[in-house]
Amino acid sequence: MAATLPPPRLLPSGDSAVTVEFSRTIDDAANQRVLALDKALAAHPIDGITETVPTYRSLLVHYDPGKVGFDALGEKILPIATRPLPPATKARRWRIPVAYGGEHGIDLEEVAKALNTTPDDIVARHASGDYRVAMIGFTPGWSYLSGLDKSLHMSRRQSPRLFTPAGTISIGGIQAGIQCLAAPSGWHLLGRTPVRTYQLHRNPTFLTEPGDRVTFFAIDHKTFEEQDRAAEAGEIIAEQVDA
Amino acid sequence: MSRLVVASIGPASSVQDGGRFGAQRYGLTVSGAMDRLSLAAANTLVGNAPLAAAVEIGPFGATLTARDGAVRVAISGAPRNADIAGRPVAIDTSVTLKDGETLTLGFARGGAFTYLAIEGAIKGEEVFGSLAVNARAGLGSPYPRPLQAGDEFAVDPASGAPELRIELPKPVAGPIRVLLGPQDDEFDDANKALFLDSEWKISATSDRMGYRLDGPAIKHLHGHNIVSDGTVNGSIQVPGNGAPIALMMDRGTSGGYPKIATVITADVGRLAQTSAGTAFRFKQVTMVEAQDEARKFAQLIRTLPDRLRSSDIVELNIEALSDANVAGYAVSAVDSGTWQVAAEP
Numbered sequence: 001m002a003a004t005l006p007p008p009r010l011l012p013s014g015d016s017a018v019t020v021e022f023s024r025t026i027d028d029a030a031n032q033r034v035l036a037l038d039k040a041l042a043a044h045p046i047d048g049i050t051e052t053v054p055t056y057r058s059l060l061v062h063y064d065p066g067k068v069g070f071d072a073l074g075e076k077i078l079p080i081a082t083r084p085l086p087p088a089t090k091a092r093r094w095r096i097p098v099a100y101g102g103e104h105g106i107d108l109e110e111v112a113k114a115l116n117t118t119p120d121d122i123v124a125r126h127a128s129g130d131y132r133v134a135m136i137g138f139t140p141g142w143s144y145l146s147g148l149d150k151s152l153h154m155s156r157r158q159s160p161r162l163f164t165p166a167g168t169i170s171i172g173g174i175q176a177g178i179q180c181l182a183a184p185s186g187w188h189l190l191g192r193t194p195v196r197t198y199q200l201h202r203n204p205t206f207l208t209e210p211g212d213r214v215t216f217f218a219i220d221h222k223t224f225e226e227q228d229r230a231a232e233a234g235e236i237i238a239e240q241v242d243a
Numbered sequence: 244m245s246r247l248v249v250a251s252i253g254p255a256s257s258v259q260d261g262g263r264f265g266a267q268r269y270g271l272t273v274s275g276a277m278d279r280l281s282l283a284a285a286n287t288l289v290g291n292a293p294l295a296a297a298v299e300i301g302p303f304g305a306t307l308t309a310r311d312g313a314v315r316v317a318i319s320g321a322p323r324n325a326d327i328a329g330r331p332v333a334i335d336t337s338v339t340l341k342d343g344e345t346l347t348l349g350f351a352r353g354g355a356f357t358y359l360a361i362e363g364a365i366k367g368e369e370v371f372g373s374l375a376v377n378a379r380a381g382l383g384s385p386y387p388r389p390l391q392a393g394d395e396f397a398v399d400p401a402s403g404a405p406e407l408r409i410e411l412p413k414p415v416a417g418p419i420r421v422l423l424g425p426q427d428d429e430f431d432d433a434n435k436a437l438f439l440d441s442e443w444k445i446s447a448t449s450d451r452m453g454y455r456l457d458g459p460a461i462k463h464l465h466g467h468n469i470v471s472d473g474t475v476n477g478s479i480q481v482p483g484n485g486a487p488i489a490l491m492m493d494r495g496t497s498g499g500y501p502k503i504a505t506v507i508t509a510d511v512g513r514l515a516q517t518s519a520g521t522a523f524r525f526k527q528v529t530m531v532e533a534q535d536e537a538r539k540f541a542q543l544i545r546t547l548p549d550r551l552r553s554s555d556i557v558e559l560n561i562e563a564l565s566d567a568n569v570a571g572y573a574v575s576a577v578d579s580g581t582w583q584v585a586a587e588p
Contacts, residue, residue: 011425014505015533017475019425026470053267053473055497060473062267065508065534066541137471137497140270140380144471181380198269200370200382206269 141180141198253303261294321354363399460485477506
């Protein structure tokens with residue numbers, strides 16, 4: 001990392017939030033800066049900030065304009081955002097089971113055809129990836145992952161599906177994802193996981209955090225059914241290992 | 244405990260409060276009342292905290308019946324015909340339903356959402372400090388979905404406190420005020436001007452997640468795909484077809500379309516109350532103006548109790564009546580008693 005850093009852009013998101021933008025593209029280095037700023041603001045809160053939302057490339061900072069104005073807040077954020085990155089802390093790593101193909105991954109065959117290979121090969125490439133939770137958004141627990149194998153990059157579906165099931169494991173563009181709740185999606189469905197990244201009455205309610213690492217491994221559909229029932233009962237199915 | 248039973252209710256009605264904050268970073272939507280000021284006014288009338296949970300009633304009507312005792316309620320927001328057994332009930336007043344009495348609310352006139360607050364507030368299981376319903380996520384309490392006939396709320400028996408009305412300031416008229424950004428640089432000057440200078444109408448396909456705006460197509464400078472980033476209440480994103488969408492309370496916490504502008508906090512509720520098909524415009528303001536308005540808006544909500552009046556002192560407010568005419572519900576002022584004040588003992 002260079003000693004001097006380009007300052008992020010401070011973009012007003014209305015009168016009560018500011019987007020602190022480090023990059024306009026998906027970039028792990030920028031994402032690390034986003035997460036570092038997020039952590040710094042959590043450790044040393046600035047009066048008036050009410051909530052922060054880290055994304056791939058920017059940190060959305062919600063604040064109360066009754067306590068701090070846009071310019072004053074920007075002046076406080078900028079020096080923190082341009083500090084050298086702190087030494088990397090140990091990331092948490094999650095091993096996520098996936099029932100690939102069949103009814104759980106209805107696009108697997110089509111993806112294999114489009115990429116001129118076999119479904120088994122797609123599964124092998126997807127499951128051998130080392131991913132990073134770059135952001136969580138859209139619906140509760142929806143984890144956007146960076147690190148998808150270049151050979152699996154492909155355009156999203158022409159028309160999005162209005163319904164994709166809870167637990168869907170999918171790829172779209174250069175991204176991979178873990179979807180927790182049923183939702184519309186234009187991504188390609190490779191499989192389903194019994195893991196709930198969000199479960200209301202479980203402790204913790206949310207499993208993944210931005211910055212966590214993720215790997216996938218295949219399970220058969222029978223195991224999926226068993227683990228899905230256990231997960232529904234509140235059991236945490238994902239294995240956590242040190243990165 | 245008294246009960247308030249929903250005898251009938253139109254779609255797009257749900258329990259809402261000030262919203263669910265603190266977990267947007269995990270994709271948990273904020274939800275909450277589409278019109279915070281009206282929620283706060285209704286709650287203030289029955290002595291509740293301003294952003295306590297109340298019933299948000301969509302454009303269609305509703306009937307609610309008190310059971311096992313009296314229930315004190317108040318309505319604020321979009322005006323509509325309202326009565327209890329033929330006795331008219333005014334907007335912005337409290338009223339007590341005796342055991343077995345039914346409050347009948349008609350269609351909204353000149354607005355979309357009316358808030359029915361219940362003395363003691365709606366009780367339920369909070370998630371991140373909120374009962375607000377997000378039907379899509381199956382979240383909220385006591386019913387994590389739109390309300391339907393047969394639903395009921397266990398509520399405090401009416402206290403017998405004197406009935407009140409609330410004198411709200413004259414509604415702000417004129418364009419919906421916006422700040423440009425955060426991605427206004429994804430549009431050239433001509434398209435920014437097109438957005439600011441055109442007349443818009445809210446499409447009938449709008450809902451609590453977003454208001455689709457009918458008007459000219461806004462063209463992007465570099466295409467419509469940006470890398471997803473965070474959204475706020477009132478973000479106006481422009482998807483590929485060029486028809487802007489104003490993100491409302493059930494918005495996703497992130498979005499992947501460029502956001503040309505953001506509705507100022509003080510005007511989000513006004514936009515929410517703009518009926519489908521009604522023409523309106525946007526107006527650009529400065530950050531200083533927007534934050535000043537946001538502070539005034541917060542101050543207004545805090546000081547609502549100062550605006551309470553006894554409901555049996557009726558002053559004919561010519562200004563309010565004339566506003567009502569301008570807003571298009573003059574007929575109700577004359578015929579249905581919407582602007583009369585219920586003189587309950």
